[in-house]
Each structure stands twice: as C-alpha cells, then as structure tokens.
Amino acid sequence: MPSQLGFRCIRCKKGFRSASARKQHIRDSADHYICHICPEPFDYETQNELHDHVETEHHICTYCDRPPFRTSKQLDQHDVDKHNMCIVCRKYYRKIQNLKMHKITHAEKNIDCAGCDRLFVTESAMLLHLEAGTCDSIADRYYVTLLGRQCYRT
Structure with a gap:
C-alpha cells in the first residue's frame, strides 16, 4: 500500500x-520552469533553459508579445534588431551601446604586446595589460606613457 x-x-x-x-x-x-506550449509538459532546471527551449523549438520571442516566427533565423534577426542580442554568443543587452562594447570581445586579436607574446583586440587593452604589470617585459612607466601617447595619436 x-x-x-x-x-x-x-x-x-x-x-x-x-x-x-x-x-x-x-x-x-x-x-519549476514548464513549457506550456508543448503537449507534454517538461520541467526545465532554469529559466534560461526554458527560454532557450521556447525560442529554439517554438520560435517565440520571450521578450515581447509578438506572434511566433516561422523559423529560428527570423527570430534571431528579430532579437538582434529589437532586443540587442549578440549574434555570436546570443547574450542580450539592455542598451545598444553595451552591445557595441561587448562585440569588441569577439573581434580578432591582432595587436601584439610591445613586451611579450600576448595578442589584444585593441591598443587600449594592450596598454592596460602593460600598466597593470601583468606583462613580463621590463617596460617602465615612462615607456608605457610614450606608447600610450603614440597609440592615441594614430
């Protein structure tokens, strides 16, 4: 019993x-995070997992009350245009400026450090590396200042 x-x-x-x-x-x-669209309810572990499921399987924007899209590609384009989504890593940003700053992280690293073998996306990131003392080079404060001035002139 x-x-x-x-x-x-x-x-x-x-x-x-x-x-x-x-x-x-x-x-x-x-x-519990349940998909109420599926005929057989499934309990997702996190809100993010449910969000991903609804977007990928049902092509529904979980941020606005828009009718479902026919394809995931259409939904992705909507998310990029209306909700500041990074197309590379699918992170969302409240402000377009934050998304623009974030996109730099996906750019190709082609700036060589003046003192070691590390590569950086921007010259300012390389300068921060030198200023922070994380470079094995013997660059002193004077050299870093000169390099900074040179970078910002170009």
Missing part, C-alpha cells in the same frame, strides 16, 4: 497524495 504522500516531485522532493496534485504543484510553483 503506497504511503499517503506517494507521489514525489523529482526537483524539490515534496510529496503529494496524487499524481494530479504533483502535476499542479509543478505547473504552479515558481521553482
């Missing part, structure tokens, strides 16, 4: 008297 609480929630280990009570708990709990 099953115990009074024979139906356990796999995620939070709570017990329920019936399968329907457990199902209602999963559907209504803030600790």
Whole structure:
C-alpha cells in the first residue's frame, strides 16, 4: 500500500497524495520552469533553459508579445534588431551601446604586446595589460606613457 504522500516531485522532493496534485504543484510553483506550449509538459532546471527551449523549438520571442516566427533565423534577426542580442554568443543587452562594447570581445586579436607574446583586440587593452604589470617585459612607466601617447595619436 503506497504511503499517503506517494507521489514525489523529482526537483524539490515534496510529496503529494496524487499524481494530479504533483502535476499542479509543478505547473504552479515558481521553482519549476514548464513549457506550456508543448503537449507534454517538461520541467526545465532554469529559466534560461526554458527560454532557450521556447525560442529554439517554438520560435517565440520571450521578450515581447509578438506572434511566433516561422523559423529560428527570423527570430534571431528579430532579437538582434529589437532586443540587442549578440549574434555570436546570443547574450542580450539592455542598451545598444553595451552591445557595441561587448562585440569588441569577439573581434580578432591582432595587436601584439610591445613586451611579450600576448595578442589584444585593441591598443587600449594592450596598454592596460602593460600598466597593470601583468606583462613580463621590463617596460617602465615612462615607456608605457610614450606608447600610450603614440597609440592615441594614430
């Protein structure tokens, strides 16, 4: 004979008297992330996993009340245009300026450090490396200042 609480929630280990009570708990709990579009509900571990599922499987923008897109490519373009999404790593930014700054991280590193073998995306990043003392070179403060002036003139 099953115990009074024979139906356990796999995620939070709570017990329920019936399968329907457990199902209602999963559907209504803030600790569970359910796709309400799929015919068979699945409990995702995080809000991000659910978000990714809804966008990839159902092509629905989770940020605005727009009808579903026909393809994931259309949804991606919408996210880039309307929600400041980085097309490379799929991170979202509230402001376009933040996205522009972020895009630099994906740029090719082709600036050689003046003192070691490291490569940088921008000259200012290389200068920060020198100023921070993380370079093995013997560049002194005077040299770094001159290099900085030279970089900002060009």
